[in-house]
Amino acid sequence: MSAESRFLSLLRAVATDPAARGLADDVALLEIGGVRLILTNDTMVEGVHYLPGDPPADIGWKLAAVNLSDLAAKGARPAGCLLSYALSGDESWDAAFLTGLNEALNRHAMPLLGGDTVKMPSAAPRSYSLTAIGEATGPVPARSGAQAGDRLYVTGPVGDAGVGLELALASAVAAGPLVEAYRRPRPRLAEGALLAPHVHAMMDVSDGLLLDASRMAAANGLAVTIDHIPLSTALEAVRGGSTATQIAAARAGDDYELLFALPAAMKPPVRAIPVGRFSAGAGLTLMIDGAVLPLPDRLGWEHD
Amino acid sequence: MSAESRFLSLLRAVATDPAARGLADDVALLEIGGVRLILTNDTMVEGVHYLPGDPPADIGWKLAAVNLSDLAAKGARPAGCLLSYALSGDESWDAAFLTGLNEALNRHAMPLLGGDTVKMPSAAPRSYSLTAIGEATGPVPARSGAQAGDRLYVTGPVGDAGVGLELALASAVAAGPLVEAYRRPRPRLAEGALLAPHVHAMMDVSDGLLLDASRMAAANGLAVTIDHIPLSTALEAVRGGSTATQIAAARAGDDYELLFALPAAMKPPVRAIPVGRFSAGAGLTLMIDGAVLPLPDRLGWEHD
Structure with a gap:
């Protein structure tokens, strides 16, 4: 501790x-x-x-x-x-x-x-x-409230800010969409307002998709499987789309997309990307290209 | 500036x-x-x-x-x-x-x-x-709202915290009511709630009676005369009651008593000490024992 x-x-x-x-x-x-x-x-x-x-x-x-x-x-x-x-x-x-x-x-x-x-x-x-x-102005979602069978979504790709931070550390004059993602994150207020009446659970992804998804699962007494890690075209252009890149993106902090749980039958009312699902049990499972991968030592950014 | x-x-x-x-x-x-x-x-x-x-x-x-x-x-x-x-x-x-x-x-x-x-x-x-x-829960007083002719009051003596700070600076083991006044100020919530419906203007004395009274006067486009500087018995016991001590007490910060303006005809609904009055004009006049004194160079604690 x-x-x-x-x-x-x-x-x-x-x-x-x-x-x-x-x-x-x-x-x-x-x-x-x-x-x-x-x-x-x-x-x-x-x-x-x-x-x-x-x-x-x-x-x-x-x-x-x-x-x-x-x-x-x-x-x-x-x-x-x-x-x-x-x-x-x-x-x-x-x-x-x-x-x-x-x-x-x-x-x-x-x-x-x-x-x-x-x-x-x-x-x-x-x-x-x-x-x-x-x-x-309506229902207030919490981290808890998700149910076994719910799908997990994010409102956008993850990992851009993490790579942006690396680029900024490497060069004082670094610029472009990834550095912008790190320095000027966009809070998803419009999406949040549209989602709040419908989601079972919601939080923002500030410390990395894997860590925040595992926190949401723990808050619900459920297991979560992450089976897709959405990357932006900007990120793929500089880092490619390898498994290692995907895992790095899912461990990176500062994304500030919304992470939310919806019943499997419901279509999200905003543009969103399915990234996994909740099931009975506990813990996090990571699948990439249909194969279960060992979890990285550190799931994300532990707060200082 | x-x-x-x-x-x-x-x-x-x-x-x-x-x-x-x-x-x-x-x-x-x-x-x-x-x-x-x-x-x-x-x-x-x-x-x-x-x-x-x-x-x-x-x-x-x-x-x-x-x-x-x-x-x-x-x-x-x-x-x-x-x-x-x-x-x-x-x-x-x-x-x-x-x-x-x-x-x-x-x-x-x-x-x-x-x-x-x-x-x-x-x-x-x-x-x-x-x-x-x-x-x-009722009217919300501001710094402004005082009128010419209003009396100015504080809810308690001033200067204790200032002397308490001096004592604490002089000795790491200093204790007693003055050090306590510096370290454990008492917010006047009960008094504030009783006063709020009646006062013309109110603020807390955080930066010294002279400075805060002159700010209240300025916020009202009025002149203020301070004609009494209330000292505690604890303060008088260590510093006496000289004019210099009174001026030092009126310039000291961190008192956190309430300073308020009431019509001259109204009795304060809480225990309070009259310290002056507002009149047409501008600026601060300081009187001790009936005599007008030159103002000190610095009226109080300018915020850092």
């Missing part, structure tokens, strides 16, 4: 209100006067969640996008957000960060309502935190 | 939603489906907002208290909060932080609902951020 896991156990002992959902479901669901609020917070730390050389506008964009993605997985309407910002000491950097943040917020009709701005001691790594508030 | 002020100007250009209140009023007021939410975020940085040697339980308490104090100034009921936490690398430190946070949250019936836990690069200064959500 990691130090973070032990701290989360302590947090669970504090966060006993039902609205906290046992800290098991990415967001809190707080009902006040008949209004159902979806609450989430994501924090990004320099050198941990982004590269010091990443363009500041992209860091701002990504902070907004990862929070909006949590709302998307609940089918929630963005209602407002608060920013905790550590001044960088470089005013043009700060201004560019805010421009990127604003682009992502505007794109998704998410108003910035307030927050706090702090100075850090000089040379300290920066961190930025956003709290997003959404309003549930 | 400081770098922070310039950044706030940029933020204002982004935070144009009416719920943001122009980022001029400590909190956001977001109305959804007839429910009025009060939203605030405060972040504490090691070496900036607390001393590296402060007891972790007190740092946790204070993070909760400063956020709850913002709700108190709006007369809001605590509804839920989200924590962004940077693991310290010392599990007993983290556990103690959480214990203190939980004590303050429990004391004020504020449920912890979620958040994010991050690792920082080793040796990086830690920072902690809390987003508090309250529900307005």
Whole structure:
């Protein structure tokens, strides 16, 4: 058990209100006067969640996008957000960060309502935190709710952001759709709103398809088989489509597609790619080209 | 204009939603489906907002208290909060932080609902951020709304926390009510709820009585005269009651008493101390023992 896991156990002992959902479901669901609020917070730390050389506008964009993605997985309407910002000491950097943040917020009709701005001691790594508030307008899916026999889908290919990160690490001037996928993820708010009334379970793929699918299976007390790993044409163009590439794509984080379970008889109401199915039992099975493969040592990105 | 002020100007250009209140009023007021939410975020940085040697339980308490104090100034009921936490690398430190946070949250019936836990690069200064959500149950006071002729009150003496900080800086084992005032401020939620329907204007005193009173006056387009600086018996016991001590107390931050304006004819519905009055004009006048004094160079604690 990691130090973070032990701290989360302590947090669970504090966060006993039902609205906290046992800290098991990415967001809190707080009902006040008949209004159902979806609450989430994501924090990004320099050198941990982004590269010091990443363009500041992209860091701002990504902070907004990862929070909006949590709302998307609940089918929630963005209602407002608060920013905790550590001044960088470089005013043009700060201004560019805010421009990127604003682009992502505007794109998704998410108003910035307030927050706090702090100075850090000089040379300290920066961190930025956003709290997003959404309003549930219908059923609110959870990680749990899937049933044996359900099909598992994602709203788009996986692995682009992982390769984009590798390209960005290799070259400061790397660009193109894969680097864009890493730096400017697109939260699937429209898809989430259309899916929420129908899915048995839903979450966003932030830590890799294999890891997040296995988490969803565990939350449902079910086994899951992943039998297809969808790759983008951009990814195949630089990495090919080998089994190793497919596994790498399924272990890569930062995709922010939606992962959801639907009854086998139901057609998804949005464009989506079937990637597997749930069955009675436990654990994850990986099949590629019809053959069961041994699981990689590490299924995905364990949170820091 | 400081770098922070310039950044706030940029933020204002982004935070144009009416719920943001122009980022001029400590909190956001977001109305959804007839429910009025009060939203605030405060972040504490090691070496900036607390001393590296402060007891972790007190740092946790204070993070909760400063956020709850913002709700108190709006007369809001605590509804839920989200924590962004940077693991310290010392599990007993983290556990103690959480214990203190939980004590303050429990004391004020504020449920912890979620958040994010991050690792920082080793040796990086830690920072902690809390987003508090309250529900307005009646009128929501602002900094503005005071009228010429109104009396200005605080809910308790000022300056204790400032002297407590000095004592803590001088000795690692300092204790007593003044150090307690610095480390474990008491948010005035009960007082805020009773005051909110009656006051013309209200805010918490986080940056010093002189500075916060002058901000309230500016927000109202009025002049303010401070004619009394209430000291605690604990403070007088260690610092006496000289004019210099009074001025120091009125410039000290971290008090978290409520500062409010009431019509001269109205008796405050809670225990409170009159400290001044508003009049037509602009600016701050300081009177002690009936004599007008020159203002100190720095009125209080300018936010970092």
